[in-house]
Amino acid sequence: MDHAGQIADAGVQAREILERKHAAREVTLSASRRAIRACASAIRAVHRREFRAARELIAEAAAYLSEAENALADHADVRHAGFLNDAKKEFAEANLTLAFVEDNALPSADELGVDVQPYLNGMAEAASELRRQVLDCLRRDEGGEAERLLVVMDDVYGLLVTIDYPDALTGGLRRSTDALRAVLERTRGDVTTAIVAARLQGAIEGRGGTLSGSTGV
DSSP, rough: OOOOOHHHHHHHHHHHHHHHHHHHHHHHHHHHHHHHHHHHHHHHHHHOOOOHHHHHHHHHHHHHHHHHHHHHHTEEEEETOHHHHHHHHHHHHHHHHHHHTTTOOOHHHHHTTHHHHHHHHHHHHHHHHHHHHHHHHHTTTTTTHHHHHHHHHHHHHHHHHHOOOOOHHSSSSHHHHHHHHHHHHHHHHHHHHHHHHHHHHHHHHHHHHHHHHHHHH
């Protein structure tokens, strides 16, 4: 049997399939990069307390992710490429950072349209982002808000440390959790130092007032 014609047909079919996959991958890669940039800008807006701008950027990122998902409708193998998961992790991080700082209800993984792995990794990174907010609060003498955010960081760490599954299942969550622990401990030290300093200052001022009153008598 002459297989030359069949081999040529197989090659044509393979090229057509791979060309479609390549086109879908290129669309997804571009959309994922744009989504990541929008999410990074959203997080910066949250830190500046520009919440409306943050929500607009998050909506922009959602549109890019939708574009990526549509491009992969017929290419499930490309769907699980690392760059799309990275974009979804950043999307979860941006949404959760906004919710933490605004003290709003957290959107679930299903509501965000992301899998549990990028959601949990995004949560870890969102909690780490709160360190900047805590330090800003301390500079503004907003000790109560700094303590609230520290509790949020601690609660997130308390959850993530219980997710004890292999990294292959969690997308490297253990590394994200370890990084959060280091940030949490530094932040706890900063908050503790600020609280002790504030109490000491209050005691000194109170004692000064007492001494002034005694002198007046």
